[in-house]
Amino acid sequence: xxxxxxxxxxxxxxxxxxxxxxxxxxxxxxxxxxxxxxxxxxxxxxxxxxxxxxxxxxxxxxxxxxxxxxxxxxxxxxxxxxxxxxxxxxxxxxxxxxxxxxxxxxxxxxxxxxxxxxxxxxxxxxxxxxxxxxxxxxxxxxxxxxxxxxxxxxxxxxxxxxxxxxxxxxxxxxxxxxxxxxxxxxxxxxxxxxxxxxxxxxxxxxxxxxxxxxxxxxxxxxxxxxxxxxxxxxxxxxxxxxxxxxxxxxxxxxxxxxxxxxxxxxxxxxxxxxxxxxxxxxxxxxxxxxxxxxxxxxxxxxxxxxxxxxxxxxxx
Amino acid sequence: xxxxxxxxxxxxxxxxxxxxxxxxxxxxxxxxxxxxxxxxxxxxxxxxxxxxxxxxxxxxxxxxxxxxxxxxxxxxxxxxxxxxxxxxxxxxxxxxxxxxxxxxxxxxxxxxxxxxxxxxxxxxxxxxxxxxxxxxxxxxxxxxxxxxxxxxxxxxxxxxxxxxxxxxxxxxxxxxxxxxxxxxxxxxxxxxxxxxxxxxxxxxxxxxxxxxxxxxxxxxxxxxxxxxxxxxxxxxxxxxxxxxxxxxxxxxxxxxxxxxxxxxxxxxxxxxxxxxxxxxxxxxxxxxxxxxxxxxxxxxxxxxxxxxxxxxxxxxxxxxxxxxxxxx
Numbered sequence: 001x002x003x004x005x006x007x008x009x010x011x012x013x014x015x016x017x018x019x020x021x022x023x024x025x026x027x028x029x030x031x032x033x034x035x036x037x038x039x040x041x042x043x044x045x046x047x048x049x050x051x052x053x054x055x056x057x058x059x060x061x062x063x064x065x066x067x068x069x070x071x072x073x074x075x076x077x078x079x080x081x082x083x084x085x086x087x088x089x090x091x092x093x094x095x096x097x098x099x100x101x102x103x104x105x106x107x108x109x110x111x112x113x114x115x116x117x118x119x120x121x122x123x124x125x126x127x128x129x130x131x132x133x134x135x136x137x138x139x140x141x142x143x144x145x146x147x148x149x150x151x152x153x154x155x156x157x158x159x160x161x162x163x164x165x166x167x168x169x170x171x172x173x174x175x176x177x178x179x180x181x182x183x184x185x186x187x188x189x190x191x192x193x194x195x196x197x198x199x200x201x202x203x204x205x206x207x208x209x210x211x212x213x214x215x216x217x218x219x220x221x222x223x224x225x226x227x228x229x230x231x232x233x234x235x236x237x238x239x240x241x242x243x244x245x246x247x248x249x250x251x252x253x254x255x256x257x258x259x260x261x262x263x264x265x266x267x268x269x270x271x272x273x274x275x276x277x278x279x280x281x282x283x284x285x286x287x288x289x290x291x292x293x294x295x296x297x298x299x300x301x302x303x304x305x306x307x308x309x310x311x312x313x314x315x316x
Numbered sequence: 317x318x319x320x321x322x323x324x325x326x327x328x329x330x331x332x333x334x335x336x337x338x339x340x341x342x343x344x345x346x347x348x349x350x351x352x353x354x355x356x357x358x359x360x361x362x363x364x365x366x367x368x369x370x371x372x373x374x375x376x377x378x379x380x381x382x383x384x385x386x387x388x389x390x391x392x393x394x395x396x397x398x399x400x401x402x403x404x405x406x407x408x409x410x411x412x413x414x415x416x417x418x419x420x421x422x423x424x425x426x427x428x429x430x431x432x433x434x435x436x437x438x439x440x441x442x443x444x445x446x447x448x449x450x451x452x453x454x455x456x457x458x459x460x461x462x463x464x465x466x467x468x469x470x471x472x473x474x475x476x477x478x479x480x481x482x483x484x485x486x487x488x489x490x491x492x493x494x495x496x497x498x499x500x501x502x503x504x505x506x507x508x509x510x511x512x513x514x515x516x517x518x519x520x521x522x523x524x525x526x527x528x529x530x531x532x533x534x535x536x537x538x539x540x541x542x543x544x545x546x547x548x549x550x551x552x553x554x555x556x557x558x559x560x561x562x563x564x565x566x567x568x569x570x571x572x573x574x575x576x577x578x579x580x581x582x583x584x585x586x587x588x589x590x591x592x593x594x595x596x597x598x599x600x601x602x603x604x605x606x607x608x609x610x611x612x613x614x615x616x617x618x619x620x621x622x623x624x625x626x627x628x629x630x631x632x633x634x635x636x637x638x639x640x641x642x643x644x
Binding site for chain 2: 156211265266267270
C-alpha cells in the first residue's frame with residue numbers, strides 16, 4: 001500500500017547565537033491512510049518542530065536543511081509558497097495547543113469558519129455558513145454556536161471549534177499538536193473520541209503529545225522522540241508491553257498510571273542541550289545500559305520484529 | 317492525631333459589576349468557589365484533592381495557608397482555631413504550614429539568589445543566624461538533589477531548569493520542617509521524565525518528617541500514587557472522600573466514576589460512566605445536587621435536595637443514588 005505521508009531524512013535546525021540547534025535530526029517516518037499515529041516526547045524533543053516542518057511553517061531562525069516530505073505523491077519541500085498554501089487546510093489540517101490564540105476574538109465563530117471555507121472554495125456565504133453549522137455539529141457542538149464569539153465558549157468548546165476549522169476543507173491528514181494539554185480529562189476524552197472517529201471517516205491523524213498513556217490508548221502506532229531523533233516506533237500495544245529502547249522503558253516506568261499498581265522510577269539526568277549534544281547516542285548520559293560504543297558512535301537504526309529502534313543494544 | 321481540620325469552609329468571590337449594573341442597582345452576585353467543605357488531615361497523612369479546573373481546589377489550599385480569607389467556616393491546626401489569626405500569631409503558626417506552588421517560573425524571585433530563597437524563611441522566623449541559615453540552606457539544596465549545594469546557592473533562578481526550580485521551591489517549604497504542606501499542582505508544569513523524581517522527593521520528605529500534606533492535583537493518576545486518601549471536588553463541594561483504593565476501585569459518586577472513565581491509562585479498564593455537557597455556572601448553581609444536570613443517573617430527588625457528604629472515615633460520598641460498582 002502506498003503511504004499517505006512519507007518523511008525521509010528530515011532535518012530542521014534553528015540557528016541561534018550559541019550555534020546550530022538540531023531540533024529534528026535525520027528523521028524518517030511514514031503514515032498510512034486512516035492511521036492514527038501518536039508522537040510522544042518531552043518538551044524540546046522536536047515533536048512540534050516536526051509537525052511545523054510538515055506544514056512548512058518553520059520561520060527563521062529555523063530552517064528545514066534537508067530531507068523529503070512526500071505527501072500524496074508530491075514533495076512538499078519542492079512546492080512554491082502558493083502551492084503550499086493550497087495544501088495547508090485543504091489537504092493537511094492542523095490543531096494547535098492554545099485555541100484562544102488561534103481564534104480571532106473579535107469575529108464570530110461562524111464567520112471565521114466561513115472565511116476559511118471561502119478562501120479555498122468558490123461557494124456563497126449562505127452555503128458556507130450552513131456548512132459551518134454542520135462542522136460544529138460534527139464535533140459535538142450545537143450549530144447555533146456559529147453566532148458566538150470565542151470568549152463565550154469554554155476552553156474545550158474552543159478547541160472543538162479549532163478542530164471544526166481544521167477539517168472545514170476536508171483534509172486527508174490532521175495534525176493535532178497537544179490539542180488537549182490545557183483541558184480537563186473529561187473534555188480531553190470527548191475530543192479524542194472525535195479525532196478517533198475521523199480515522200473511520202478516512203482521515204489520518206498525527207497526535208503530538210507529552211502524555212504517553214494518552215498516546216498509548218488512542219493511537220495505532222507510537223513514535224517516541226528524544227533530542228531530535230526518533231528512538232523507537234511501532235504498534236502501540238506491542239511498544240507499551242515490550243519497550244525496546246531504554247528511554248522508552250524509562251519513560252514508561254516514570255509515568256504514574258491510574259490502574260497499574262506500582263511505584264514509579266526516577267529517570268536520572270536531564271535532556272541534552274541540542275546545540276552541544278553528547279557524542280554518540282544522545283541518550284547515553286541518562287542510559288542505564290550505556291556501553292562504550294554508545295559514547296562514541298551514533299546508534300544504528302534497526303528493525304526488531306517489525307519495530308523501529310535506534311539503539312546499539314540491537315546493533316549489528 | 318488531626319493536624320488540620322476544616323469545617324464548613326466557604327469562599328465566595330464577588331462578581332465585578334458593570335457600570336450599568338451598578339446604575340440599576342443590580343444585586344451583587346457571587347462565584348461560590350468553595351461552598352461548604354469539611355475534611356481532616358491526620359499526622360503523616362497525604363490527602364489528595366482532585367477536581368477539574370474551576371472546582372475550587374486551589375482556593376481551598378490557599379485558605380489553609382492563609383493566602384485567602386474564608387467567607388465562612390473554620391480551620392483548625394492541631395485543634396487550635398487559626399481561621400482569623402493575624403499578625404505575629406499567624407506568623408508563628410505559618411512556620412508550620414507551608415505551600416509549594418504550581419509554576420516554578422513565577423514562584424521564585426528572578427533577582428534573588430537561589431540560596432536566599434531558602435535562608436529567607438529561616439531568618440524571618442528567627443530560627444537561625446545568617447551563617448547557620450546559609451549552612452542549612454546548602455544542606456537542604458543537596459537534600460533536594462541540587463548538588464553541589466554551594467554552587468547552586470549562588471545561582472539565579474534563570475540559570476535553573478523548571479525541574480530544578482521546583483526543587484528549590486520544595487527546599488524553601490521544607491527547610492522550616494513544617495508539619496503541614498499544601499502542594500498545589502506541584503508537578504503539573506514539570507516534564508514527564510523529571511516528574512517522577514519530584515514526586516519521589518516529596519514522598520521522601522513525607523516519610524522523613526512524618527509530614528501531613530494536602531496534594532492538590534487535576535491528575536487522578538498522580539493523586540492515587542501519592543495519596544493515602546482522596547477527596548474529589550466538584551463545583552466547590554467535596555462529592556467523594558475516602559481511602560485511595562476505596563475511591564478508585566469502588567467509586568460511589570457518578571462524577572468520580574466519570575473522571576475514572578476518562579483518565580488515560582496503559583491498562584484502561586472497561587469503565588464507561590458518562591457525563592453530560594459542560595460544568596454549570598458557579599454563580600447560578602442548579603437546585604438540588606449541583607451535579608444533577610450532568611449526571612446520567614439523576615432522578616427527581618436529585619433536582620430537589622442537595623445530598624450531604626455522609627459515610628465513614630474510610631469512604632464517604634454525597635449522592636442520593638450511589639453507584640455499586642467494583643473496578644478491579
